[in-house]
Amino acid sequence: MLKPNQLVKVRPLKQILHTLDTEGCLDGLPFMPEMIEYCEKIFRVASKVEKTCVDNPTMYMAEFRNNDVYFLEDLRCSGLFHDGCQRACRIFWKESWLEPVSGIKSEITEDSSIHSDEMDKQKLRTRQTDEIYFCQSTWLRNATKPLSAKEKIFKLFTDVKIGTYNIIEALKLLLFPLLRKLVRKIRDQHPRGNLTKTPEEVLNLQPGEVVEVRSFDEIITTLDKRGKNKGLLFDPEMKIFCGKRFKVRNRLEKMILERNGKMIEVKNSVILEGVTCECYFAFGGCPRKEFQYWREIWLKRVN
Structure with a gap:
């Protein structure tokens, strides 16, 4: 088992392709084209993913098949091969795709690129149908199994043991x-x-601009009776960011929904650097750190 802060090297693409089935998956988890740029490069293990939330078709907590998945630093999907999806999901890595290394990070000189015709040959899929996309997020249900309340508690103790959370956080x-x-x-x-x-x-708003999240009372005046603005929910966890300042990470103009795999257009919204879901209201927690989505009307530009 790999440990947090351990240096690992993502295996060469050819080796990873040999681990995949005809769907382009290992134990149901897809290896996406966006992950190719990380092949043969060295990263630190952020944490072992003992569990994850799955929103397909409803939200629940689940464990990966074979329980051998990790996060590397804060590597996220660029959406480049999924028509520019801007969700920036954190990437899941199977242990079979990684190899431990010793020493300090070194410069990588090998070319880990792959031609598009070879990608097609190796079946690195990006769609299930013309309308439904295929990625780690939309395929999570196939790569995981739901956890009972008892299993969630056991997983939390394991998270403490391996260093994902400390006792207070747990x-x-x-x-x-x-x-x-x-x-x-x-x-x-x-x-x-x-x-x-x-x-x-x-x-x-553009990437790099500094904004301040409006006060909670101001934001409430923009919401309907369901707690939404133009269909976008203001989550209870987002209240802790009110009055604080952040940099804009990227605009959010289109994103793939996990629950149905369809791309939707988003208007007047952004993602803020470092502002992620901490899942303090999910029993046992979730380490995915998905970005929160912010309507521009909830923010004000800081000169």
């Missing part, structure tokens, strides 16, 4: 969801507005 991931469930029986904690038609604002 206790929060056990207690916060239970407390939230108890409180929601008394009163609804979800941010909700009173509008039937929600407003929009066009800031045309």
Whole structure:
């Protein structure tokens, strides 16, 4: 088993292709064309992925088949081969695609590129149908198995043992969801507005610009009774970012939905650097650190 901060080298593409089935997967997990650029390069292990949330068709927590998946640093999908999807999902790596190395990071001189005709030959798929995309996110249901509440608790103890969480973080991931469930029986904690038609604002924010998240009271005035602005949910976890400043990572204009594999267009929205879902309200937690999505009307530009 690999350990956090351990140096590993992504195996050459030809070796990885030999591990894949006719669907381009290993144990149901796809190796995507966007991962080719990392072949034969060295990275540090961020953590072992003991579990992950899966939104297909509804949200649940699951374990990967063979339980041998890792995150490397903060490597994310560029969406280059999936028509420019801008979700920037964190990439999952099977242990068979990695090899431990010793010493410090060295310069890689070998060419790990692959021609498009060879990619087609090796069946690195990007679509299931003309409308439905094929990637690690949309195929998670096939690469995982759901966890029971008891298994989630066991997984959390394992996460502490291998260093993914410390004791304090683990206790929060056990207690916060239970407390939230108890409180929601008394009163609804979800941010909700009173509008039937929600407003929009066009800031045309660009990567690198600094913005400040508006106050919670200001954001509430932009939401409908479901807690959404133009269909985009303001998640309860996002409240902790109100009043804070961040850099814009990228614009969010199109993204593939995990639950159905379809590409949707998004308007007047951005992703902020380092602002990810910490899953403190998910029982046992989830390490995916998916980016939060921000309407421009929830932000203000900082000069």
